[in-house]
Amino acid sequence: MLRQYELIDKVRSYDPTADEALLNRAYVYAMRMHGSQKRASGDPYFAHPIEVAGILTDYRLDTATIVTALLHDVIEDCPVSRADIDQLFGEEIGELVEGVTKLSQLEGNSEHTRQAENLRKFILAISKDVRVLMVKLADRLHNMRTLEFIKNPAKRERIARETLDIYAPLARSIGCHRICTELEELAFIHLNPVARDAIGRRLSALRQEQGGAVSVVSDEVLGKLAEGGVPARVFGREKHPFSIWRKLQRKSIGFSQLSDIYAFRVIVDSEEDCYRALGVIHRAWSSVPERFKDYISTPKRNNYRSIHTTVVGPRGMRIEMQIRTEAMDRVAEDGVAAHWRYKNESYGFDAEAQAAAGGRDPLVNLRHLVQLLEHGGDVDELVEHAKLEMFLDQVFVFTPKGRLVSLPRGAMPLDFAYAVHTDVGDTCIGVKVNGELRPLRTLLQNGDVVEVIRGAKPVVPPDWRSLTVTGRARSAIRRHIRQSEKDEFTRLGRATVEQTFERAGKRLADVSLRPALDRFATAAEDDLYEAVGRGRVTPTQVLDVVFPGLNAHDREAATAQRRIEGGAGARLYVRGSGLTQGLTLHFAPCCSPVPGDRIVGILDPEGAGLAVHTIDCATLAEYEDREEVWRDLQWTPEAERNTISRASLAATIKNAPGMLGQVCTVIGEAGGNIVNLRMHHRQRDFFDVDFDLEVKDAKHLTHIAAALRANPSVETVDRAKG
Structure with missing residues (x-):
């Protein structure tokens, strides 16, 4: 202490x-x-x-x-x-x-x-x-x-x-490399002691094998630099166990395949000497292709600056070189802490001196993370996005005007668009990479010139999330989707409230919703409609607040269950991507979906609108290779709350007096309404019968089928489709 x-x-x-x-x-x-x-x-x-x-x-x-x-x-x-x-x-x-x-x-x-x-x-x-x-x-x-x-x-x-x-x-x-490295090593000891001990033993053996070679290589590199007139310090450093473990996992290679367990750091006096030293080293030894990185001209996002190169050095060893100045080395080790100094007779953080040295704002990463908070979302999203921002390596790409944009490795054009500006990402409809039209799933490479093709208005499909890796892009897409969902729920809620009022003999345009806004703690009418659309408030509750003395007849008419049918009214019951204004909906007779079924939409290319199918409908096999006609759909809260739908059950019943009556009684007691009945395949012991029923939802239909199976007069019951 x-x-x-x-x-x-x-x-x-x-x-x-x-x-x-x-x-x-x-x-x-x-x-x-x-x-x-x-x-x-x-x-x-x-x-x-x-x-x-x-x-x-x-x-x-x-x-x-x-x-x-x-x-x-x-x-x-x-x-x-x-x-x-x-x-x-x-x-x-x-x-x-x-x-x-x-x-x-x-x-x-x-x-x-x-x-x-x-x-x-x-x-x-x-x-x-x-x-x-x-x-x-x-x-x-x-x-x-x-x-x-x-x-x-x-x-x-x-x-x-x-x-x-x-x-x-x-x-x-x-940029606090020293703290980061020690924290990683200390955590590694407790999280995976077996792996750390194994790597430690391999490093000890390697030190005995090549320990002497490190000093020999350092002396030889120093001698070549002195011959070239470049004063420098040269020393070797050993890769840390956790860094080795992470690389073994990331690249799926063995310990013997690592070429950078020992790296050599060359410290020179000035930025010009960095490039002179690079020339001396490349003239003396052959460089390894695609192993050169210039972080001086394009610093990392944490302000790290250095030149990295790998050469086939003395004794045929592949060695990694890091060339930097004393100031760059201090920033590499201490990061943001390297910028505390005297200025105007006071001691503190000096961003101007740091910028004048050729670096960027050392806090740019933190400010970038702050932008993730602006888009809201749940806490799990925040952790996911922030980890993506902090962990991934970088790729450097350019705008058509030459502006450098740094992105995580694995980034795609939408990540670039959102890095330029949120509006650019929201209105992106295509992209050119190095002058050629490319799909949005293209992985960007170092040096790519990316041009975003923009549309007139924001259009952000939900599946765009799979075409991004940066937290900024994903959070912006989620924000846009949330806003689109809010608009959709608001429209649904308004339509539901209008229909409920009309059934009660009232006009929504003739009344004030202020009592309902106060009662349900909503700031504006759109917020109330959204709450109704999401199912948090029922349209009947709104009606009761606005007309507390409504007579029994009108209230009964307003609360009567609605039959789910196709056409314009179907939008009260189905929502999802691709439901543009004017597109007609109908429920496919081949599977007769009811609320509670998982559903999907199939767009008729001949203009017949959108057919709503259950996800297990046999007809969908015809469209497996036509991804463009599929639409993701869900039932609205209104459909699941206050509607009746038509569905069918096929049953095999014992052929005896009174058996059919027993079955109909079971259906009635379970709350089902029989609207049609067909008997066929009548034999001496059994006969088949199809029931067309009105039910509340898929769960209600399942309940009726279970009640029938419990009856001894019923042999089998299955849901009938088509």
Whole structure:
């Protein structure tokens, strides 16, 4: 544990103007507040915030952040309020401490929501001040270093999994490679110790085999650079076990097939020297095709800049080279923390100096994640989208005007369109890649020039979600689909309410719906209609509120069950993609669908409208190879709530006096109404009969069939179609 004077000396080593009195006060306050509290390891609890502060001094963070680290647990674990922190240490530190505290409190939530809500709060908090994230990452890093002291294996696994899924990717997204790597390695120890031990043994054997070769290669590369007049530092580094494990999984290869277990880093003085060093290395040794990446001219989204190349080097070894300047190396290791420095006699984050060095905004990834929140959606969607944004490698493509757009590897044209602007994505109807028309499922490659062909108005089919990988594109598509569904439910609700009012002898246009808006807590009429369309409010409830004294005859007429039929009225009962205005609907006689059946629409190419079939209808086999005529359909709440439909049952009954009467009685007692009856195949012991019935839905029909099967006079009962 750092002593008080040691912590202050570390801060003053990079910030001589640091407020020593403030640091002393925070150190003492943290020790006094945590008092006799103990950690799972048995150490005094106050050792934890002091170690967190020590981690942040390695990243040269400002005084306010170091003080926040010392105090980050006092609100949660001690009788201390935000007002107390404001009074003693100022509002800036109070706000930072409260931000970290809110994130910590989420860890007590249920397994289902904790990760998603944690991530949501993270993104919102760190979009205001990235120092909240730095403190939380340091906090998680120290907790992971002592994770073995937690006795509950399930809790250890949960914390390690959360670290690997959320914290390590967030550290990577702001370029903090050192923190990210250590978090991954510590989580790997607890999540898959067998695999880690196996990789560790292979690395140990490899060190004995090739350990001497690493220094020889370093010396030879350094000598070639010196001959070429490029001053440099050269050193080898070993790939970390988790990074090896991830690559083995991703590429489905064996350990012996990895060519980059050892990589060599070349550190030079300037950006120009990077390219000079590259020339010297490529002249000395043959480069491996398709293994060259220039992240200096096109930095990664977390602002990583370096030149990567693989060559067949000394002794015929395939070696990976990373060429960068000292400043690039610090950004590669420390990320956003590399941009704290002096400016105008104050110490803090200097985005201008970073941009002047050729990099981009180091917080661009976090701001991009914030955009995911704008489209709403449930918490599971947020986690899915954010993981996609944080985990995938990159591909660089260009607009026709030469603007560079970075996307995750595996991205398709719709991802590009939504990356340019949401409106561009919503109105996309086609795409040209390198001047040629290409399908929307085309995978984009580095260097592609992509031109989006736009339509006059937004059209976003639901199946577009399968043509995207970025969270931004998927969340925008979901938002558009939700809006389209809202419009559809609003139209359905309005039509249902109008029909209910007309059946009661009333006109919707002649009355005010204000009483219903107040009663059902809806802000506008469209919101009320949407609630009716979704089935949350019935049209009869609206009628009763608007006309509380309605006579019994009119109310009975309004609430009478409606028969489901084809034609214009079918839109009250069926909804789904492809139901354009003016398209007629009819229910296919080959399968006679009723509410509760899974249904699909088949578009008649000759203009006869849309036929509604059950999903298991035998007729659908004729359309298996004609994807363009299929439409996804669902029943509306109105169809499932207050309608009657016609369906048929085929039964085999014992041929004895009174048997048919018994069967009809069973059907009537089960709530079915017989509208037609046909007898055939009459034999001495049995005869077949077909019943045409009026039923409420598929469940009601199943109930009637079950009641018939329970009767001893009935041999078999099946639903008849066609």
